Amino acid sequence: MSHYGVIAGIHKESLAEELGLEIGDRILSVNGQELMDIIDLSFAFAEEEIELLIEKANGEQELIEFDKEYDEELGVEFESAVFDNIRRCGNKCWFCFVDQIAPNMRDSLSIKDDDYRMSFLYGNFVTLTNIREMDLKRIKQLHLSPLFISVHTTNGQLRARMLNNKRAANIIEQLEYLVKNDIQIHTQIVLCPGINDGEILDQTIHDLINMGENVLSLAIVPVGLTKYRESCYSLTGFSMEQAGKIIEQVEKWQLIARKKFGKNFVYLGDEFYFLANQDIPDADYYDDFPQLENGIGLTRDFIEEWNACQDKDCNAYEEPIYLDIVCGKSAEKILSILLRELEIKNLFIRVIPIENKFFGENITVTGLLTGQDIIQQLKFLSGKRDGIIIPGVSLRKGENIFLDDYHISDIEKELGAKVQIAHDAVDLNRLLKMWNNVKEENETEDMNYTWQGNCAYTKNN
Template sequence: MKNLSYYGIVTGVNPDSIAEEIGIEAGDRLLEVNGQKLRDIIDLSFVLADENVELLIEKPNGDQEVIEIEKDYDEDLGIQFESAVFDGIRRCANKCIFCFVDQMAPNMRESLYVKDDDYRMSFLYGNFVTLTNLTEQDFDRIRRLHLSPLYISVHTTDGPTRAKMLNNKNAAKIMEQLTRLTDMGIELHTQVVLCPSVNDGEILEKTIADLYKLSPSVLSLAIVPVGLSRYRDDCYPLDGFTQEQACNIISMVTNWQNKCRTEIDNSFVYLADEFYIAANQPIPEYEMYDDFPQIENGVGLVRDFLAEWESCTEISKGYSKPTYLDVVCGKSAEKIIEPLMAEVRIPNLHIRVVPVENAFFGTRITVTGLLTGQDIVGTLNSLPGERTGVIIPGIALRKGEEVFLDNYKLQDIENQLKVPVHAAYGAAGLHQLLQAWDE
């Protein structure tokens, strides 16, 4: 019997899959495939590229069995794993001055305090990594397996400034590392977490210029503002951006976008929505976001939402009796949602937009995605008047679940408010709930 230090823990199998057919169950451990130990699902995908496969499985009681299967060359086993990495997530070696994990509230679920910096999660799921913990073996594996694209937290290409921001001397080598990756043929999406008087101004100009020189291998650059919660007692002193500062950043980035669209036919550099809201300036038009390469990073969410809303068509004939719906959003989204709701004309429907101030993380956090259940309940309970139901933004919930960051569930809100509560996912989801709440 072999003593293996890492393995894949099965959490489920897909119906009618090979895994179900051969009796693999939740709780089983995948120890080897074709005699090889596997570090992650990347290894697994390569070793499964065969028609004859031998699995070494360990059952929860410790019994091990070898299972031989025949399958199509590109056929998946249909196994769901506890983690995409079997040998443990690669932890962050930095102490970034802007790290939001260091500003997390106490007593939340354990996963929120994990600082991962794993290039495999970058390739698999688009997680941003800093490259400060990459070894020669990692670079070689990225090259051999062509793990592309990767998502890189650059923050600045000025070495000394980056080393200071990440509190890691290895961080200064960023341009060397980026060039090495692009020379391998690896494509990159990059991001800058912008901090006032740290990596903005001339340093930001240099960062954009340096990354643009590496295009088309560098596919995009997102610039997002530093997030500041109220839990910053032992953190580096930082402030948010003023309206004037936001305007200056927009002006710089707009100039670069105009240059890039002329030379390479795309914007290349994109600003997070918060800058336009803080500057009280219009969100750029749809075409300026190209194919929305960094929408998961909060870049272009508002424009995508507006475009989706405009594509929805009226289908409701109205309600037979007065219906009062509260539409919840973050403070920054109020300027976007309020005008849209004001234009809705559905007989007997009364809509109230409820912007929720983030008391949990602090009032400087205004994005909808960081709303908590307790803040939503507190705000709604303070409002007088009729209420038939509540529409919650789905972006505030844990992916695939009905749970907020503070572990509140939708059901908890329903129980406290004593009205139905539903989550709206995107503009189409919101439109559907408004049109057919009774259904």
Template sequence: MNKGEIIRVAAGSLAEELGLVPGDKVLSVNGRELRDIIDLSFAFAEEEIDLLVEHADGEQEMISFDKDIDEELGAEFAAAVFDGIRRCANNCYFCFVNMVAPHMRSSLHIKDDDYRLSFLYGNFVTLTNMGEADFRRIEQLHLSPLYVSVQCMNPELRAQMLRCKRAALINEQLDRLESAGADYHTQVVLCAGLNDGEELERTIRELVARRPHVLSLAVVPVGVTKFRTDPYPLKQFDAAGAAAVIDMAERWQKRLREETGRTFLYLGDEFYFLAGREVPPEEMYDGFPQLDNGIGLTRSFLKDFEETQASSSYDAPVYLDVVTGTSVAPVLERLAQSVRQTNLHVRIVPVPNEYFGTTVNVSGLLTGQDIVRALRALPGPRTGILIPEPALRAGEDIFLDDMTLAELRAAFPEARVEPVQGGSDYRRALADWTHYHKARAGEAAYMWQSNAAYTKPAAGTE
């Protein structure tokens, strides 16, 4: 248990004024022990505070002070939960954490299923490890909305897919969530021949009937890496299967928009890439309620690119290599061709994911070593290299394989390497490379791995 360990103190903050430093641990506020930053937020709403702190040497100190009712502590913690992340009790057919390389950093092997992280950060939970006390806390503290991994509404099939008997209680658990006053977004990880077809129709129908508590439904295709050892024979979608999913979704989307003016049901971009179809227009995403889940990333990227005004002139030739996952490479190629500037030469570099397996085709799961390998195989001049920022761990310049950004830069001393987050960055980098620089300082540190991480690349690009 990390007991609320502080890792950063904001300059000029109350925490700095109190003399708190990284390594200090916040144990209680006004005698109330803290399970997580939710407890801290409620306890810290008081104006008179008794703060029990444990310093790095183990000495405990009670700090008493008065504060404004809306004044925050100004400290960043090592984790949002102080009593340990609630682990996943399931053994899903499609669990991506079980498909991570065995020698990767330990945080990538954490299977979280914690409703607090769902409320705070949009991590998806299955509800299978929740008891009555958890639902009462959700009700008492008004923890809404949450994000629920439904997978399917057929109780028996859900229990089979999650390999957990309690997974069959999905209807009762959603009823209890609703009676607690919580709304929720939902997700289905779709596996060909398993929870698609008629089962997907049933899932959509039953979740639509639970509106307005159900705020949205995202359907994403299952991802499989070469490290998967689970004996269940998962099938991935081909072009025809992806087209069938899109056709079904579009029938529902048309009906729902006619009824309510909202799409409600959204598909992961991979379905459109597989089927060779354009992603839907912006209005079909209703303001992108599940962007952090990878829903609408391409359309959001296109929107930001088109709305960004940037231009410069290049007196000398500029040669830019744009590193990307293989799925979104055609989109980046099309956008690059739209930027017509004298002396600008852009080469799109789709990187096969040798580390996880080439069926993994999103940019956010590229490793440093695969990027280096792909770039070294290309001849010719190189002025700059654009890499996808989602491939870097948030708050740190490090790739999934623990190669640092500095090491990648050292491998190509002839070129400037810059991360690109979204469409606006991409447009500015192409049109004004001379002045483009992506400052990453001040980003929140990444503290835990979501069980649905492969469907949650950082907002901006796949």
């Protein structure tokens, strides 16, 4: 079966433009080597003499021969980072969030990937249950490091049951192979009350800490439960008391890890502190924020960014401005405290915590807000409203669309107010201080995949 990468974009004044490549062209091989993904392309394109076989939109093939500098980039973006289809997840995890989405939603939201290449390239967490011996050899040979692995528990029998896949029992052997071959890994646990907590959690942390320094970090997040669990394994969320005990349990392991590695190693998701009604730890707790993209320390990072912005001068508004800031219920307290200290003449701010009726009241994180919940709950609020600020984390990557397919423009139309997106604390600070000078329209970025030389990869989103 032939594999090919479909060009989705070409950089200006790039080698690809000079060669006459076009959007829609298919790259079939480089120097006779077929390509499975942009990783293969990176290594194949490291040569200085290149034979590039492409297929045009009309089906005609063309062999392009050229010389290039060793580190010269092709300058293209691809429709997908892998050319032989992303590997799908073959598990049926008890806690899988995809299995808990609302019915009749777009098919793409039900796609579960479990591809080690996407883990290496973009930090996606994988379970390794579909990994083959040839994949492990390729990871070793190309040194695809670090990888991001969903461990959940090192108890093989329990893991096999939790993932509904007998291959899941091999996790210790797989991790040891990676570590032995100098592959660094970040790990995570989705913690479920009464299943992989307690002594099981202690054993998992113990096992990972003692695998050595190539295991870089461990993130622990509480299981997320929506109201669409009719056909799912019976699970419950954490109570305030249970969350507090988890924090105490993990703190003991952090003391051990700090003596051993000079860092906490194991980090808790922000939700545990919200559930336990405890303060978010200081920045030192998170060391260098190794799992920020996984949401670990996101609140503290936001606070640090916000505080760093506040030494900048801002002008008062000549006329009153009334802005609504949308957030999840768990973020309301912290956001309100930060905004209370912001004093700008004629700026009136209202923080609106949105109850998640779409997924269920147990879901309090900002990242799972939906457009219809925002519209319904803001529509009936009295008072003036000149604009609405939406957290970027609530939108699908690269798009101004919520998980329920509502667009930013739907909110503007329904509520009759300008909507802007704040992706982080810097954005929020800028919008509050310069509301009258921000762009009228939010720009959507393309979700294309870029190959860069010297084994560096980016995803445009």
